[in-house]
Amino acid sequence: MSAMTDDAAGIEPAAGFIPKEASIARREMLRQLARSKTFLIGCVLVGFWVFWAIASTWLIPHDPLEQTDAILQSPSFAHWFGTDQFGRDIFSRVLAGAASTLRVAPLATLLGVTAGTMVGLVTGYFGGIVDETISRIVDAVLALPLIVIAVVALTALGSSDVTLIVVIGLIFTPPVARTVRATVLGERQLDYVQAAQLRGERAPYIMLSEILPNISGPIVVEATVRLGYAIFAVAGLTFLGFGVQPPSPDWSLQIAENYTLLSAGTYWWTVLFAGLAIATLVIGVNLVSDGLQQVVDQ
Amino acid sequence: MSEPLADVGESPHALELDKLDVVYKVRGNDRQVLRGLTLHVRRGEAYGLVGESGCGKSTAALAIVNYLPRNGRVRSGGISINGRDALTLGRGDLRRLRSKSVSMVYQNPGAALNPSIRIGKQVAEVFRVGGAGTEDAVEHAHQALERVQIADVGSVMERYPHQLSGGMQQRVVIAMALAADPALLILDEPTTGLDSTVEAEVLDLVAALQSELRTSVLFISHNLGIIRKMCARVGVLYAGRLIEEGETETVLNDPRHPYTVGLLRCVPRGGVRKDHGRLDSVPGFLPNLGEELPGCVFAARCALAEARCHTEEPAAHEIGGSHMSRCHFHERAQALPREIGADLDLPPVDRAADALLRFDDLGKVFKQQGQDVHALVGASAAIWSGETLGLVGESGSGKTTLARAVLGLVEPTSGGVTLDGSELAPTLGGRSAADMRALQIVFQNPDSALNRRHPVRRIMRRTLKKLAGLKGAAAEQRMIELMKSVRLAERYVSARPNALSGGLKQRVAIARAFAGDPKLVVCDEPTSALDVSVQAAILNLLVELQAEKQVAYLFISHDLGVVRYISDRIAVLYLGRLQEIGPADVVFDGPHHPYTEALLSAVPTIDGGGRDRIKLEGDIPSAASPPSGCVFHTRCPRFLGEICKTEEPPLVEVEPNHSMRCHIPIEELRRLQARKADVHA
Numbered sequence: 001m002s003a004m005t006d007d008a009a010g011i012e013p014a015a016g017f018i019p020k021e022a023s024i025a026r027r028e029m030l031r032q033l034a035r036s037k038t039f040l041i042g043c044v045l046v047g048f049w050v051f052w053a054i055a056s057t058w059l060i061p062h063d064p065l066e067q068t069d070a071i072l073q074s075p076s077f078a079h080w081f082g083t084d085q086f087g088r089d090i091f092s093r094v095l096a097g098a099a100s101t102l103r104v105a106p107l108a109t110l111l112g113v114t115a116g117t118m119v120g121l122v123t124g125y126f127g128g129i130v131d132e133t134i135s136r137i138v139d140a141v142l143a144l145p146l147i148v149i150a151v152v153a154l155t156a157l158g159s160s161d162v163t164l165i166v167v168i169g170l171i172f173t174p175p176v177a178r179t180v181r182a183t184v185l186g187e188r189q190l191d192y193v194q195a196a197q198l199r200g201e202r203a204p205y206i207m208l209s210e211i212l213p214n215i216s217g218p219i220v221v222e223a224t225v226r227l228g229y230a231i232f233a234v235a236g237l238t239f240l241g242f243g244v245q246p247p248s249p250d251w252s253l254q255i256a257e258n259y260t261l262l263s264a265g266t267y268w269w270t271v272l273f274a275g276l277a278i279a280t281l282v283i284g285v286n287l288v289s290d291g292l293q294q295v296v297d298q
Numbered sequence: 299m300s301e302p303l304a305d306v307g308e309s310p311h312a313l314e315l316d317k318l319d320v321v322y323k324v325r326g327n328d329r330q331v332l333r334g335l336t337l338h339v340r341r342g343e344a345y346g347l348v349g350e351s352g353c354g355k356s357t358a359a360l361a362i363v364n365y366l367p368r369n370g371r372v373r374s375g376g377i378s379i380n381g382r383d384a385l386t387l388g389r390g391d392l393r394r395l396r397s398k399s400v401s402m403v404y405q406n407p408g409a410a411l412n413p414s415i416r417i418g419k420q421v422a423e424v425f426r427v428g429g430a431g432t433e434d435a436v437e438h439a440h441q442a443l444e445r446v447q448i449a450d451v452g453s454v455m456e457r458y459p460h461q462l463s464g465g466m467q468q469r470v471v472i473a474m475a476l477a478a479d480p481a482l483l484i485l486d487e488p489t490t491g492l493d494s495t496v497e498a499e500v501l502d503l504v505a506a507l508q509s510e511l512r513t514s515v516l517f518i519s520h521n522l523g524i525i526r527k528m529c530a531r532v533g534v535l536y537a538g539r540l541i542e543e544g545e546t547e548t549v550l551n552d553p554r555h556p557y558t559v560g561l562l563r564c565v566p567r568g569g570v571r572k573d574h575g576r577l578d579s580v581p582g583f584l585p586n587l588g589e590e591l592p593g594c595v596f597a598a599r600c601a602l603a604e605a606r607c608h609t610e611e612p613a614a615h616e617i618g619g620s621h622m623s624r625c626h627f628h629e630r631a632q633a634l635p636r637e638i639g640a641d642l643d644l645p646p647v648d649r650a651a652d653a654l655l656r657f658d659d660l661g662k663v664f665k666q667q668g669q670d671v672h673a674l675v676g677a678s679a680a681i682w683s684g685e686t687l688g689l690v691g692e693s694g695s696g697k698t699t700l701a702r703a704v705l706g707l708v709e710p711t712s713g714g715v716t717l718d719g720s721e722l723a724p725t726l727g728g729r730s731a732a733d734m735r736a737l738q739i740v741f742q743n744p745d746s747a748l749n750r751r752h753p754v755r756r757i758m759r760r761t762l763k764k765l766a767g768l769k770g771a772a773a774e775q776r777m778i779e780l781m782k783s784v785r786l787a788e789r790y791v792s793a794r795p796n797a798l799s800g801g802l803k804q805r806v807a808i809a810r811a812f813a814g815d816p817k818l819v820v821c822d823e824p825t826s827a828l829d830v831s832v833q834a835a836i837l838n839l840l841v842e843l844q845a846e847k848q849v850a851y852l853f854i855s856h857d858l859g860v861v862r863y864i865s866d867r868i869a870v871l872y873l874g875r876l877q878e879i880g881p882a883d884v885v886f887d888g889p890h891h892p893y894t895e896a897l898l899s900a901v902p903t904i905d906g907g908g909r910d911r912i913k914l915e916g917d918i919p920s921a922a923s924p925p926s927g928c929v930f931h932t933r934c935p936r937f938l939g940e941i942c943k944t945e946e947p948p949l950v951e952v953e954p955n956h957s958m959r960c961h962i963p964i965e966e967l968r969r970l971q972a973r974k975a976d977v978h979a
Contacts, residue, residue, distance in 0.1 A: 191747040194707055195810065197726055199764040200734050213751035 032295045039291025045284025049277070053098040062089035064096040064249040072261075075269055082269040084258060093249035094273045100250040101281065104164050104243075105230035111169025112230075113223045116176025121207040123177065124184025135181070138174040146171050147236065154242040164243055168233050172226050179222050183215045217296035224289035228282050235278055251277050311381070312482045312514030313339040313362065318375035320354075320361050320538075322587070329588020331357045333538040333595070334375065339482065342512035346529030346546065348519055350561075350829040352584050354538040355518045359484050362516075363400050364392055380481045397427055401475035405487040407467035411459040417443075417470055418455025424477040442473040447503055449916075463917045465496035469503065476507065483508075486518045493692035494856060495914045498900035501528060502911070520829065522565065523902035526550055531620070534558050537585050537595040544621035550904060554615075554623035556634045557596045563636070564834040566863035567904055569886065572686075572841045573644050577863070578636055579838065580831035583799065594625065601635045602627055642845045645684060647866060652719060653680035654850050655704070655737075655818050659713035662699050669922045673699040674874045676713070678949075681818060684844065686851040688865030688882065690858065690897065694918055696874035697854045701820045704852065705737055717817070735765045735814035742823035744803035748795040754781075754806055755791040758813065765814030780809040783846075784839060801832035805839070812843065818850040825860060837864060858901050862886055867955075870894050873921055873929040876949060880956030889968040891958050892936040928961065936962060936970065 033039050052059075062079075068087035075082045081090035119138070123131040150167050157163045187193070188211065196206045235252035237243035244250040246257070251274040258270035320332040332354050339345040349355050360366050362377055364384065377384040379399050387395060404410050412420060421439035422432075430438055443451045446469040459467055468488060475483055485504065489497040505528060508515055517528050525532050526546055533543040534555065542555040553559045563578035570577075582599035585591060594600070597607040604626075612624045625631055662674040674696040681687045689697045703710045706726040715722045717736055723729045741747035748757060758777045762768045768776055778788060784805040795803055804824060811819050821840065825833035841864065843849060855861045861868060862882055869879040870891060878891040885894060899912045914933045919925050925932045931942040941961050951957045952964040960967070 191741040191743065192749040195739070195741070195747060195807075196749075197707065198705060198734060198738060199761050199814075200726075200731060201764065210749055210752075214749065 029295055033291060036291040036294065038287050038294070042284045042287025042289070042291055045280050046288060049098045049281045049284070050102060052095045053102040056092075056096040056099065060092040060095050062092040064088060064093040065247050072267055072270070074266075081273045084254070084270050085261065088249075090254075090269060090273055093254060094251070094277050097249040097251040097254065097274065097277065098281070100161075100244045100248050101231055101234055101252075101278075104161055104168070104234050105227060108165045108168035108234070109172065109223055109227045109230045111165060112172025112226055113176050113219065115169065115173040116178075116222075117180050117212075117219055119173060119177035120180025121184055121211065124181040125188055125203065125207050125211065127185075127188075131181075134177075138177055141174045142178075150233070150237055151240065151242050154237065159242055159245060161244075164234065164237065168230055168237075171233075172230065176222055176226060180215065180219060183218050184211060187211050187214055221289060221293045221296055224285060224292060228285040228289065231278065231282050231285065251275075310340060311338040312341050312343075312379065313337075313516060314376070314378045314381075315358070315362075316376040316378075318358070318361065318377060319373040320357055320366065320370060321373045322367070323369045323371075324587070327588070328373070330373075331370070331538050331587065332361070333591075335535075335538065335540055337533050337540055337543065339514050339516055341514055343531065344508055344515040344517055344529045346517045346519065346525035346532040347535055348522060348525050348532055349535035350520060350584070350831065352587075353535045355520075355535055356486055357538075358535070359402065359486050359516070359518055362482075362484065363396055363402060398478050399481045400484065401478065401480040401482075402484045402486065403468070403471050403475050403488045405490050407464060407471045407491075408459065410471050411467060413459050415458075416455065417457055417459065417462070420459075421455070421470065421474055421477070424474050428478055438477070439473075442477055443470065445476070445507070446470070446473040448473075463496070464492050465500060465917065468492065468500050472500075472504065472507070476511065476513070479511070480513065482514050482516060484516045484518070487520070489524070490519075490521075493918070494858075494900045495692060495896060496917070498902070498911060499913065501902065502913075504528065521902070522550065522562065522904045526904055527902040534561075537589075537591065539595045539624065541596065541624045542622065544617075545619065548619065548621050552621075552632075554617055554621065554628040554631045555596070555625045556600045556602050556631050559631050559634045561830060562904065564830045565904060566834075566837070566859045569883075570863055571882065572642075572864055576642065576838045576841065577834035579834040596625075602630065602633070642841060644841075644845050645848070647682050647685040649682050651682065654683045655715065655717050656680040657700075657704060657713065657715045660700065660703055660710050660715065661712035662696075662703055662708060663711045666922065671920075671922045672874050672924060673921055674703065674710075677871075677874075677876050678713075679869055679876065679879055681850045681852060683817065683850055684848040685866040686844070686853050686864050688861040688868040689852060689854045689871065690856065690861055690868060691871035692856070692897075692918055694873070694921055695871040696921075697871055698822060699874070700871070701739070701822055701852060701854060704818075705739060705820060706733075731765075736817040737820070738811040738814070738816040738818075739820040739822060740804070740807050740811050740824045743827050744800055744807050745795070745827075747807045748803055750795050753792050753794050754786075754798075757806065757810060758791070761810050761813040776813075780812060783812070783843065784809045799832075800828050801835060804828065804832075804836055808836075808839065808843070812847070812849075815847065816849060818852060821851050821853045821855075823855050824853075826855065826857065833860070840864065858886075858898060859903075870897070873919065873924050875929055875959065877930065877960075878956075878958045879949075880958075884953075884956050888971045889964055890971070891960055892934050892962070892967075893930050895971060896933075896935060928959070936967075938962060 066088060070083050071085055071087040073079055073083045079089050079091060081094060084090055119134060123134045150171060153167045154163060193206060193210060196210050234243055238250055238252035239256045241256070244253055246253060254274040255271050258267065261267040261270055315335050315337050318332050318335040319330060321328040321330050335358060347355055347358065357370070361372055362384070372385060379395065384395060418436065418439055421442055422435040425435035425438040426432065439455065440451055443454060448454050448466065448469055454462065454466070462470065489500050492500060501524065507513065517525065519525055529546050531544065532546045532549050533540045534549070534557065536557050542549060542553065542558050549558065550562065553562060557580070560578065560580040564580060566577055580599060585595065585598065593608040593610055594612050597603045600607065607626060612626045614622045614624055615628050617623060617628060623631065658678045660674060660677045664671040664673055677700055679687065689700065691697050699708065702708045704715055706722065706724065706729055709724045714724065717733060722733055726734065755777070758780065759773050762773045762776055766776065777791070781788060781791070786802065786805045786809065790798065790802065798806070825836050828836060837860065840851065844851065851864070853861065853864055865882045867880060868882050868885040870877045870885065870893065872893050877893050878885060886898065888895065896912045896914050912935045914935065916933055919932055927943045927945050928947055931937055934942065938961055947959050947961045949957050949959045
């Protein structure tokens, strides 16, 4: 009688099917990302600006705040991107301007995604009255004109990096919560959630340790999308005067300070390079987002 | 009308596959999926292609209609349909081939129909593509739907697919497939998603149409019973190679390939029960996709294999008639050693003792769009330690609701559950750790039952911590013990579920369920997502664990052979009401409730013959508006009369331990059902 041999043979995997400690799926995902042109170009663009946000202090040719008599000079060898109305070197200001955006936007995104994920987990997991109540509030917030709320809040609280982060982060919470909730609803029906309940797990454990790891893909994608919006939000609020304050070399602030000169028709360089900087960063973030999306969706 | 594909008169075959090799390109490498597949389907013949998942059945079907996924291609060999080479067709000819000569019916009818187009328009479109005018097309559609025995065609044509039941949807798909009067109809697991009574109806329909229209059919299925019922000839596919072929009767009664022999032994049938012995299983795994197999494809798992089997590919041996086997030792294939272990010592169930678990008048009403849906109505039964209560019924019968109410996952709206004599809280939140430990579950789908982000060790250790209070070295040791008891090798502890096969995942799920030494484990269709050879191993494991630990099972399944094998007693549910409950043999051998009788007769068996089909008319009524009186009266083959419509029969004990809910007296049922058996004998 060969009970053991029978069943022992029954569990022997075919050759090459031996699972590794590291997740094969994760490595496959990274391999796909490395092959995605969209993702790589996005990374290069974003990486470029992150580099300058950190390194500009030491590497730029001029102090971005130093005012000189050489005002409104067109691009030349001395000033590659020309100078502004205070005689400041625009090339140095564009490179140094990455810092303020990349300080505020990612932190605001992090706050919004974290808070949104928590709200989404709670509403999606519990459902019922909890879901109804919170989701209606979320809907109500989404119906308000966000820029107005932001302007009001920033006026009331005073503008600083911290208030900017908090305001943009809170504004992003509802849309993130909605996305996460939809994903949780799908996940919640899977039997492993019931298995966890049947061994007496409490709701926070099930949400954070069982469900959250399974929805990290869509959340990362959502975060990159939100980051693009956050960059726009910082730029928009700054342009209106509620965001980053002078004399910072912030891109949007540069545009705000100089756009009236455009009507004179000749001083295009005072606005163009800062505008291109914002555009390339946002495009870079969106490309990263698209690349991630394609891989996560597979 | 475009020119139809030339019907080459001299070809006797509707389909011919000649040494067909199909490969999938995976990470730059060609992986072979079909290995020299040669077969033919004669005109007007139904040919069955049978095999387990991953053997290449569906790939063959897709190759025939030239619809392989983008990374797949036919590397060599030939396909001819109606004598015409199907591989060299241009785009236009290919379209004509698909619209005129070949039709396909897939497993999931819901996905085959466009959800936003009304049935009538959808069916008519097939005729319009075929060249009919708009009005003619509608007329044809009407006739086509009548042909597939849809009652009230007019109203069905006005409906959208989601408003039809699964069986109706599949009829519509079949009507569309037959619209062009195809030379070849490919049916790929057409009834796998349907309930057994509905499945039986659809199969009857296909058989009737096939003999009436003389359509050639390629019937793909994993179910040998269905193949036996539907097909004159059968081919057994393993790892992309046809390893045995012949008349269905001959192959199933006198198999000549060890794989076929093993496969047939895996299936619990002919009333075999757990105390008769364990099921046979086919050891080992399918070879990997595209693995180099210089010898016999089955050699690695074959107990008869000798050295030459691993190096030399067996030729197609003719065994008389059209019977073919690709085995060097086909003449002694049936001497394949049985893989049955030592007989189990199943201790008898002591029903004189107090029951382990009892539920009384258990009911659940769901609110759905303002309507009350009575998913479960007044169910009462008891389960004793060490026994298995099988729970059968079609979808929507309340099986799962009953199980979930017992587990505390849904709060019952009436009645309650007692464990060892003490009342259980209605929901998990109120139950003690000991109560939770006592009741566990093995789910149907092992993919969704295990958290795909957690390695096996984490799943097991966490469960041991919560249910057994074990930590550290003690937990590690217990985990290894548990894995041994479900025959899982220790090295899988660090694997994540996606690296495991379905059978291995189910073993992990079983080990998890047993972590806290449960008293009762709910098994919710634990083998229906698995292949038959794996199913046998899992059933054996469950029985072994029961013998060892005296655990009770509440075993839900739609597969009556499986239920009969594992159950001591069986409860039959219909529309949320317990219709019959009794010892397994009594429920199966009768006299039984008319619904049980119909369920049993609906199942096509491998042994063939057996019972006459009792047809159940129509679909299962909605639980939101159940029929008056006896809920089964609308479909009952033994309908008595007015009393059935007005008065619900009580569940009464008709003989010792055997209860039934029917107005017909037991002696009358005995007489009716015995007469039927006589007629058949």
